Amino acid sequence: MLPPKLPRLLLGLIISAGLLLLSACGKKDAADPTPQPDARVEAKAYYAANPDFFHFKTPADVPAELAWDDGNDLPEFASPEAKKGGTLNFWIQDFPRTLRIIGPDSNGSFRPWILDDNSMLFAKRHPNVTSLTEDGFRYYPGIADRWALDRENKTVYVHINPKARWSDGEPITTDDVMFGYFFHRSSYIKAPWYNNFYSTKYSGVTKFDDYTFALHFPELRPDIFALALETNPVPAHFYKELGDDFPDRYQWRNVPSTGPYIVRDKDIDKGRSVTLTRVKDWWAQDNKFWRHRYNPDRIRLVVIRDTSKAFEAFRKGDIDYFNLSLAEYWYDKLPDSSDEVQKGYIQKLKFYNDVPRPTYGLWMNESRPLLDNQDIRVGIQYALNWDLVIQKFSRSDWTRMQTSADGYGEFTHPTLRSRSFDIDKALQSFAKAGFKQRGPDGILLNDKGQRLSFQVTTGYENLKDVLTILQEEAIKAGLDIRVEVLDSTAAWKKVQERKHDIQFVAFNVGPEMFPRYWETYHSANAYDVPFLPDGSVNPDRQLKTQTNNLQAIANRNFDQMIEAYDKSDSLEEMKKLAFKMEELLYHDASFAPGFNIPFIRTGLWRWVRMPADGNVRIATSFSEYSLYWIDEDLRKETEEARKSGQAFAPAIKVYDQFKQD
């Protein structure tokens, strides 16, 4: 059972990394493994040894008065016009280092293809019906066909669809659910994050029969369904050789999937390409919410190391779609006036989505000299000309980020606005901190002759121009920014070790109900012992590294609010706290909100078709919900037309039904 969001968050940061540079080769094949005792036997012993967590009861023990939900009243979102068949050609930057979906190296850019986007889960959050109900978000059925919440006992009951099958034909049963808890809590998988998550977020699991189980939680959180339903069972029959050599033994084995696609051994061309194949007669292919999706028979992912080369491959028609989110691609490299677009061979789609926004901005390390001064931080906020970045770099397509939690709907602060570029206010604020005189180069100096100069580090090679613009503008306010562009892994390492002054980075957030604060702002993630028992600052505290508190922010008041927020079971109370915390964060000024990218822009060849309304509200990429289909007849027609020069009507579409102001 894979937990929903946090690994994705990491993925977002490391994605595109040169991380996989030394890819593929090397690891030995699991061709001739030594026999291993059956892990299912070990799992049973583990259940018996942990009776507090693993419970076995009979169907009669399921409470009769439960209000079961099956999500079937929700509308479908795929297009009935979709055609099955064909091959989708796309690219990945690095060859996957493993086919495992857990353990070392498994969190790369290939993972969405075998896990996040193409697996089924017990139930999934409805991507269009996103308003909050008293039970949280609405879910549509996946592996489960119904579920129920027992508020009193903080328990979610789930019933698995008896027709559900693994891609290798084995039935999915409660045993796979139980095994999942053994699996994710075991040290064999070498994945401490999962070990911790499955030990702390859940307080138990009960098996009633082969298809009915219940999950017990230590707290009743408003997003309890996300923890209960947005997970996958784990194929016990596949992992029966689980042992200490798990990472090596399972390195290149294809995991049976709950979803519609599998990787066949013969489709792995190491270092060059991987092809996914649609499962024949997939059990859910005619189920409501799942039909008309996952249409291509094959998805071929070719390794192209360089983005500009991949773009050329797209223009040639070797790959079928391309992400045109950067203004440079949308306006210059594939302008509306270009031949392929005007003749209708390539469609350009701009789709406004409505999801929590990745936090693109500057994260200031409060443990650094000068940056520990709030006046300096406020001054820096005023010295950053994000509006010019948005106007001149994104060509006014992006929007200004207002809080650290934009895009959470009712959870986003309705009135708080981030600071705009203002030289006078910046100078005033710097003056309060003692920086009053401009030096010969226009940079402010204090009485000691110290320059107002900070290093800004980033791992985003393609966004380095953003920093160049900020740098040029900041000089006007007497602030010197030294830009450092590192390889993305090195940049992330630097910030994780808290060696940064200021970092330009974003946390990629999943479509969650409410923002997380503990990871990023709690003092427990800033210092080992942040405060003495009497509440005063511990003078000997040591920075804590490898956490997400990039600002090293430690504030007692903030901590208390976060703790209350994390314990709360009332949406209203949580909202109030979230707003208060955002205000506190604004006051603290250690996070300079940058910009939001409110859309997905994609270039598609004419044979790639999308539903008439473009995509679903919370889509974060073109392919995430697999609503597209490949029309091989159109492919032939278009290719012939390219030779003869025949033109079709141009297709440049903007879908702004979910656009936020």
Place this chain on the structure above:
Amino acid sequence: MALNPLTVRKLKRFRSIGRGYYSFIILMGLILLSLLGELLVNNRPIMVSYEGKWHFPTYGANLTGNTFDLGYSYETNYRDLRDQFLTEDKGHWMLAPPVFYSPNENTPYEGVFKPAPPSWMNGPAGHWLGTDTTGRDIFARLFYGFRIAIFFSLAFMVLTYLVGITIGCLMGYYGGVFDLIVQRLIEIWSNIPFLYIVIILFSVIPSTFSIPARIGMLLVVMVLFSWTSMTYYMRTATYREKARDYTAAAVVLGAGPGRVIFNHILPNTISTIVTFMPFTIVSAITAITALDFLGFGLPPPTPSMGELLKQGTQTLTTAPWIVGSAFAALVFILILVTFIGEAVREAFDPKKFTTYQ
């Protein structure tokens, strides 16, 4: 100081090789011009006359907008000021450099930061070679990029030769066990992959350092991995010279090793060294360009040809002038230096002037 008649003959011969000689003149001219760079390519004018007062903004501290009653406290935008002077016609004037842009300054084109074509390709006036992806003037970047590259290479050459020649001469002079050990050490040392070291170094000790300090570090690293090749030549040359009578005579007269090596042997091996010099410069320029291209060279926003080439390959179809200018400039400089190198080699060819006993 009177030059050795042999050297005079060599120089005369160099002069007679037209291609190399004129390349030398052009290159020296370019280096001289680049030293005056701030007066020629800059966003600060050479001189401003405002309300009867003369200002010389080029080298001094920066003049805020308030100096010219523009109502802001950061550095004056002199191009706007020039336009204002022209429209107001109050007798204020300024002497602007021929290229009125600094290499790090973003200028919007059609309202956004994107590459602008050169002025002769219907681009905005003033950008002779157009602008790069963030709207920085390509001519200015090439100009300052050349200056940094050439001085970097000169410094690189001096340092590598200093180390390489000293160690090479010592190996040749002392020979024996010393020679043997140092040779093995050099073999081990030169097996360390230079590129990885640069990559590791720049990701591990990046910089609270200033840009000049980081350039200095890059220089040191490159020198550390380049001095070895010079030792081989110097070692053999020294071995050869050491066996000559004049060396023996010097030793008999009581000269110490230092004096023998540097006063007697070195001047006689100078022709070997001199012929290598231009090619070392070529390889240094190529190396720094390649490193910049890979993103491990000079720290941004230092202007560099390699960085422009990199941008150029990414915008090959939309802004061909970026790669075009950078490529042409690089080829031009490398050809100049190579021509000089060939001429020097020919002029200093020992076969022409020495007779073997």
